[in-house]
Amino acid sequence: xxxxxVSDNREAIVQLVxxxxxxxxxxxxxxxxxxYTGYLMLPQLLITELAWQCIGTQKGVLxxxxxxxxxxxxxxxxxxxxxxxxxxxxxxxxxxxxxSLLDGYKIEIEARSGGEVRLAMM
Numbered sequence: 001x002x003x004x005x006v007s008d009n010r011e012a013i014v015q016l017v018x019x020x021x022x023x024x025x026x027x028x029x030x031x032x033x034x035x036y037t038g039y040l041m042l043p044q045l046l047i048t049e050l051a052w053q054c055i056g057t058q059k060g061v062l063x064x065x066x067x068x069x070x071x072x073x074x075x076x077x078x079x080x081x082x083x084x085x086x087x088x089x090x091x092x093x094x095x096x097x098x099x100s101l102l103d104g105y106k107i108e109i110e111a112r113s114g115g116e117v118r119l120a121m122m
Contacts, residue, residue, distance in 0.1 A: 002080055002105075004032070004117035012109050012117045014097065016040075017078040020050035025078075028095045032107065032117065035063060036098035039086040040075065047073050047090050058089065080121065 004014030012032040017025055028046065038060070052073040060070050075088040079101070086101065108118040 001121075002119040004119075006110060006113060006115040006117060008113045010111065010113065012107075014117060014119065016095065016097070018042075018046075018050055019076040019078065019083065021052060024050070026050065030095040030097045032102070032109075032119075033096040033098060034102075034107075036096050037100060038089050038098040039100040040077070040098060041070075041089045041091050041093060041096040042075075043092060043095070044071070044090040046095075047075070047088065050075065052076075052088065055087070060089065080119075 002014055004012060007013050014030055014032065016028050016030045018028060019025055028042070052075045054071055055074050056072050057069050058072045059067055061067055070089040070091060073088045073090060074085060076083060076085050102119065104122055105119045106122050110116045
């Protein structure tokens, strides 16, 4: 099970641990975003620090309906106690956990400031 908290801004937050290409570990505060269908979105600067390999580009539709091209990287994360390789979209936004990473998990959110966030495998 993965645990997190609801922020004062009412965002469901969990800490993710990212593994760089030289085995460096980096913890990052990430927002659970059920409107994002990818695995993970991270700021380009963080991806550069981790020295992850770019594997292409991908079009994405934003919340306002506009279409944007995103660079896609192959990244490694520690997720629910295991190591996973996933695709990561680069952007200038904060770290976002998408529905592809949450596939197979039950999400429970106490929707109040400081409430608990629980991600449990089904």
